Amino acid sequence: xxxxxxxxxxxxxxxxxSGALVAIEKELDYYGIVFLAxxxxxxxxxxxxxxxxxxxxxxxxxPLYVLISIATAAVVILFYKKFVKYQNIILFFDAIGLxxxxxxxxxxxxxxxxxxxxxxxxxxxxxxxxxxxxxxVFVKEIPFVFRKEVYAVACILGAAVFMGAYHxxxxxxxSMYICFGVTLAxxxxxxxxxxHLAKVKRIEGK
Amino acid sequence: xxxxxxxxxxxxxxxxxSGALVAIEKELDYYGIVFLAxxxxxxxxxxxxxxxxxxxxxxxxxPLYVLISIATAAVVILFYKKFVKYQNIILFFDAIGLxxxxxxxxxxxxxxxxxxxxxxxxxxxxxxxxxxxxxxVFVKEIPFVFRKEVYAVACILGAAVFMGAYHxxxxxxxSMYICFGVTLAxxxxxxxxxxHLAKVKRIEGK
Amino acid sequence: xxxxxxxxxxxxxxxxxSGALVAIEKELDYYGIVFLAxxxxxxxxxxxxxxxxxxxxxxxxxPLYVLISIATAAVVILFYKKFVKYQNIILFFDAIGLxxxxxxxxxxxxxxxxxxxxxxxxxxxxxxxxxxxxxxVFVKEIPFVFRKEVYAVACILGAAVFMGAYHxxxxxxxSMYICFGVTLAxxxxxxxxxxHLAKVKRIEGK
Numbered sequence: 008x009x010x011x012x013x014x015x016x017x018x019x020x021x022x023x024x025s026g027a028l029v030a031i032e033k034e035l036d037y038y039g040i041v042f043l044a045x046x047x048x049x050x051x052x053x054x055x056x057x058x059x060x061x062x063x064x065x066x067x068x069x070p071l072y073v074l075i076s077i078a079t080a081a082v083v084i085l086f087y088k089k090f091v092k093y094q095n096i097i098l099f100f101d102a103i104g105l106x107x108x109x110x111x112x113x114x115x116x117x118x119x120x121x122x123x124x125x126x127x128x129x130x131x132x133x134x135x136x137x138x139x140x141x142x143x144v145f146v147k148e149i150p151f152v153f154r155k156e157v158y159a160v161a162c163i164l165g166a167a168v169f170m171g172a173y174h175x176x177x178x179x180x181x182s183m184y185i186c187f188g189v190t191l192a193x194x195x196x197x198x199x200x201x202x203h204l205a206k207v208k209r210i211e212g213k
Numbered sequence: 214x215x216x217x218x219x220x221x222x223x224x225x226x227x228x229x230x231s232g233a234l235v236a237i238e239k240e241l242d243y244y245g246i247v248f249l250a251x252x253x254x255x256x257x258x259x260x261x262x263x264x265x266x267x268x269x270x271x272x273x274x275x276p277l278y279v280l281i282s283i284a285t286a287a288v289v290i291l292f293y294k295k296f297v298k299y300q301n302i303i304l305f306f307d308a309i310g311l312x313x314x315x316x317x318x319x320x321x322x323x324x325x326x327x328x329x330x331x332x333x334x335x336x337x338x339x340x341x342x343x344x345x346x347x348x349x350v351f352v353k354e355i356p357f358v359f360r361k362e363v364y365a366v367a368c369i370l371g372a373a374v375f376m377g378a379y380h381x382x383x384x385x386x387x388s389m390y391i392c393f394g395v396t397l398a399x400x401x402x403x404x405x406x407x408x409h410l411a412k413v414k415r416i417e418g419k
Numbered sequence: 420x421x422x423x424x425x426x427x428x429x430x431x432x433x434x435x436x437s438g439a440l441v442a443i444e445k446e447l448d449y450y451g452i453v454f455l456a457x458x459x460x461x462x463x464x465x466x467x468x469x470x471x472x473x474x475x476x477x478x479x480x481x482p483l484y485v486l487i488s489i490a491t492a493a494v495v496i497l498f499y500k501k502f503v504k505y506q507n508i509i510l511f512f513d514a515i516g517l518x519x520x521x522x523x524x525x526x527x528x529x530x531x532x533x534x535x536x537x538x539x540x541x542x543x544x545x546x547x548x549x550x551x552x553x554x555x556v557f558v559k560e561i562p563f564v565f566r567k568e569v570y571a572v573a574c575i576l577g578a579a580v581f582m583g584a585y586h587x588x589x590x591x592x593x594s595m596y597i598c599f600g601v602t603l604a605x606x607x608x609x610x611x612x613x614x615h616l617a618k619v620k621r622i623e624g625k
Contacts, residue, residue, distance in 0.1 A: 034415060036359065036362075038364075038366060039360060040413065042365070060472065060473065062266045063332070145346075145356060149559050153450065160450060204450055206443075206447070206449070207452065207499050237619045241561070241565045241618070242568075242617065244564070244616055245566060246619065248571070249565070263470075267472065269471060269472065273537075273538045350556060353560070
């Protein structure tokens, strides 16, 4: 199996775990847990595929990732307490997923004849963060990615480096690996160093 | 008029009623009430049509169902108190809608050259439950279907039986009726017996 | 530059300002502020383009409006206090945006071979109000447009007049100006006169 396919599977599992854990925390039922696992894992890719007008989103064309998500949800349901205990490890796998999905999203743009850097970056960010946004909207939370983490920013940097590498090397595959590495590094360093994006102090009483 | 078309209209009315009632409960204005009635009734089909990449969602191609939803919203606005009183009857009609939409969603998949059981079931469930999910997201509720009812599960069973029947009989129309019957039966029995899906006990203080 | 293009830019800025201000009020970080500015400004158009099945939403095809939104968000971050002080002026520019987007949405429908009045009006309303709906969903608010303002109704009236004008004159451009004028007038008068849509008194204790 190719390295990036392996990373994508790890990422799918990590994203599905995060969806299932949030669902349990919000007291959803089994169907809600499975649904949230799936949407967190494949939601970003589905949004991307809607934007680039594919005949059928890849997540439906190839059921593998939905099946992985369902299996993951089942495992989380069975071993919920273990998962809660090892949240830090999940954060690490989540970073792998973010990096893999960003690289795949950037490459998917090229494959479908989208070359403008602006669009490639947008699609990469959407693939990486869209599933988590949908997850949070469905459980009535303001999406995590808008609040304080260096999360989408890691995707943006990764995708920008992807575009640069692709222009220099004209090699999609190598550029994906570079994108994967940069996104992963930025995200992990941000978690480790506890970096957060700034906010604007709102005026009280408004 | 064909039986399933009649069921679809009954379902549209029932879904529009549920959207309008939720809107009133959340103190939306007339526009909000009408919008929520429409989106609850046709939202699932629109999501399905986006995924299978139709040139225009059927709910826009044929305005009948939106017009029915608007008329339903008007009737709910006028006779709100009556509707609140007869919620149990609405639950019954809602089950008819769920069953009709599931059957239509499953058949729509086949019509658009989607045959993989996994995709057919997904589209059927989305057609049946998508409108209610959108309704709840717009009024800031965690979607009802994720919380405790045997609701999406009825769609999944109905759609699975549809696939089985279609493979055995190779008759879309008959398979739709069977799907309609199974979905309706499962949903009504679940309501009657007060069946709920299980949850995972969350760890407090997390 | 053409008059309507200028109005569209003013509208983009106004919508982006509203997105950025809401984001700051909800204590989102810089990325959240920029994202909300973008989605408020171009979200309605993206939803429209998904429904009419464009190969790529115009907001991605032409990055101008996203870039304007990003620049606007930066200015709001820098001069937040000024913006809070002059909310009334923003309300005025927002009305310009609503009118411009409605006219553009109606015309976009015709350009893509959609002629049914019902669909044209739907797409116009969606272009005008969709961004604000997405903004509010992302920050966990029931969309403003459903609650009490004469806002979507201004779009509906504007789009209906557009259809009438187009049938009489067969001139898309002139009809757009008329649509722009009607939508703007209705919205501004509603703000000035403090007009609100009625609600249905909900039954307590339900």
